Amino acid sequence: MTEPAAVVQGEPVPKNRVDAFLETVPERPLRGAGLHSSAAPPRGATSHDGESVNHRHYAALSAPARAERQRRRWATQVVVADELARRAVAERGLPPVAEASPTQLLAVAENDVADLGSIVAAALTHSPAARTLLTELEAEQHIPEEAVQDYYDRNRDRFLTPDALRRGVDPFGRRAAPADFLPYEQAREGIARDLRRAAGRRAFFAWFDQARADVVYAAGHEHPGDPTHPDHEHRH
Template sequence: MLTDELARRACSQRGLSIPEELSPASVLAVAETDVADLGSIVAAALAHSQAARTLLAALEAEQTVPEAAVRDYYDRNQDRFLTPDALRRGVDPFGEAAPSDTLPYEDVREAISRELLRAAGRQAFFGWLDQSRAGVTYSHGHEHPGDPSHPDHEHRH
């Protein structure tokens, strides 16, 4: 709830329009791998808060990824760009892979760029959330479980 309220305020300050939440069907399903990457609190906020999703989309749209970063990602992660045939043959991307065993940069450039933009948007969202929560004072007994600033950070609700 806190993340939703903070996101609503941030959207208002930025002049962002938050789509109406129509029904439980508007709840976003968050993939398990995304929950692991995002953390459970952020994943729950994005699943249930249109404001948080709107803010994340705005933050992602503000990001830029230089062409050199996209190319560097491709060069450092050759294992992710093996052709299906190379995978079937068990080609070692860091050993004896032939140029034909790897998908061409031009074919995967856009997907890499989208992935890096998404990661940069998430990083900006995490930074925004950390900064926004820094000024929040919780009522006694309503601190978040696991908050190390709380003397009893191992309590449960």
């Protein structure tokens, strides 16, 4: 076995898993890779040797070398997410899932990157276990009727009928009539589904942050947003 890129719950995650994943990713994997708030470094995360990167060594690297270093650190997070998700699926007694493909080219929708952050978006694309876990977390979410009704009341512009849209009806104006809006009974199921999906994603973020809190990373594989490193990248 090659040297570990990280250690998860006492078990090594080999560097060759990160290498295999990188083979599926373009050189510039995703715009803003690792820079979304949902991809923030877990609190208490440490490198393998517990020391920060030597800044003088970093300064000596060429721009391409620095970019590749960040790319590898980003990829490590995606592989760690797959490993943690596979463990979570097993712990929950869910049916076994296929392993993440080491050869399938990674293709992540830009909207998902914007909504989820590139690490989580890539993990959900790459890892069947992560998708299974997200589906399970979504199913666990209870959305109160009051929350659905409140969303409908506060977002009237989203429920204008096609005819009202053609007529340019102001959904918040005095001239808007009840007939200009899709009835609550018809909108309710879609609203509840969207709210449950959003709650499931929040639950996934919370799980991921907690699950990786004790992961130990080898030097050069730390989170790309780790502020103890001179090239950290973490923007909102």
